Amino acid sequence: MYSEKVMDHFNNPRNVGEIENPSGVGTVGNAKCGDIMRMYLDIDENGVIQEAKFKTFGCGAAVATSSMATELVKGKTIQQALEVTNKAVMEALDGLPPVKVHCSLLAEEAIHAALWDYAEKNNIKIEGLEKPVSDIEEKIEEEDY
């Protein structure tokens, strides 16, 4: 059902954990739907993401997409991190089963939520970043219709 890469990231998730006093932290998804993703970012004074950590409640795909998303944003600038879309996460994992695509949206949303928190804490505006929706499923439904 899952690609080898998904299984690898599920079995050996990269960057699991918390960051103390993170530059930004975002939690997306909801327990009702069975997926919650929390992403912590440590961003240096040049706006480069030095460290990314995550914690996830969810299925195999939710864990794997979180893991891959943290890998993809590490070492990137904020603008580069914004380019890590759900498609990028999916491609990096060699694809996801159709019913699991929402997990990759959740990963993208988690990055945005953490960056939004960072922007709010520092009173800055990040070009191209919209306030993330708190409930990822609501967004999926909006996109569907």
Place this chain on the structure above:
Amino acid sequence: MIYLDNAATTSVSEEVFEAMKPYFCEQYSNPSAVYSFAGQSMKAVDEARARIAELIGAQPNEIYFTAGGSESDNWAIKAAAEANAKKGKHIITSTIEHHAVLHTCQYLEKQGFEVTYVNVDEYGVVKLDELKAAIRPDTILITIMAANNEIGTIQPLKEIGEIAKEHDILFHTDAVQAYGHIPLNVDELHIDMLSASGHKFHGPKGIGFLYIRKGVRVGSFIHGGAQERSRRAGTLNTPGIVGVGAAAAQAARTLDENLKKETQLRDYLIRRVLEEIPYSRLNGDPVKRLPGNANFCFRFIEGESLLILLDQKGICASSGSACTSGSLDPSHVLLAIGLPHEIAHGSLRLTLSEDTTKEDIDFTVDELKKIVERLRSMSPLYEDFLKQGGK
């Protein structure tokens, strides 16, 4: 491999397989044919029918072979509705039925029937007072499962049967999980129709039956031939029928012993899990449950992750999480017993067979403990829970 998904399907037993073998290449005749070559096939079908009937105190001519439990449920409910539509259009069922029953009822709702879905208590037992209150002059059918496929709760069939009989309403029960595992007697329980499936008790897949009490008038489901007294057309699946008959004979011989053995092992499993894994709960009734069924919820984790990690240790299990149900909602059964979504997502069903050993259970619990701990260590819900002081 440790196979703990016997509610999904069981292995065909050696005894059953041996009984079936001659009916593929040697005794391949169509049992309905006239020539003497067909005689042995027909005799084998008759014997199987008798064994199957005997196990539930029925007569052989009350057993109708089908392709399995889902077909039996569809037939029983649709045909009962159709046959009695002039009398009334109201059906009573429960919120925790298998989808073969629920979706059939929903289909009938679209055809103009009304369905009352009776609630269950926190253990998954149908609320009898609600059932009684739901009865109307136009109620034509009560369909309540014998035992639940997810949480294993055994329903008070006798009481339900008495209520149905008192009001002259047909009583159908989906006994797919119960037949061959717990004693059932159609007369004592006042059952008019009963669905069962061969592969749930060591018979082959693709074969099941519907018991229809003599005198109950329901129409045929598959049209096109005189088989099964014209009620279910189609060339008889001789090897399948022989297999399910052999499985019934085996069950008749071993039911009491297996019931005792599996119950003991199940209770050992339940005790170990609840004692050794914090924030876990048992779903379903602690006593009135199928001998081989254990169903748990582990807070702060999700079922599919659990299944993948168990699989990597060679343990086959199942879950009622959304990810395994193919929708965003977790199991309707877990929601019906009052669990919130987030807890229902973390469910695990382990179903034993008579071949399950104490070593299997010990290995499974030992691995389960590690897996639950690992998934919790990466769960934001658990992190919040700990930060809030474990409340």
